[in-house]
Amino acid sequence: QRRMQSEHLIEKVGKELRGMMSWMKK
Structure with a gap:
């Protein structure tokens, strides 16, 4: 379980x- x-x-x-990376790419 752990x-x-x-x-x-x-x-x-x-x-x-991943979200931060895509935000930086913009």
């Missing part, structure tokens, strides 16, 4: 990172 939680967190951070 492993799944960490994976979910990484996915969330990755999503935010």
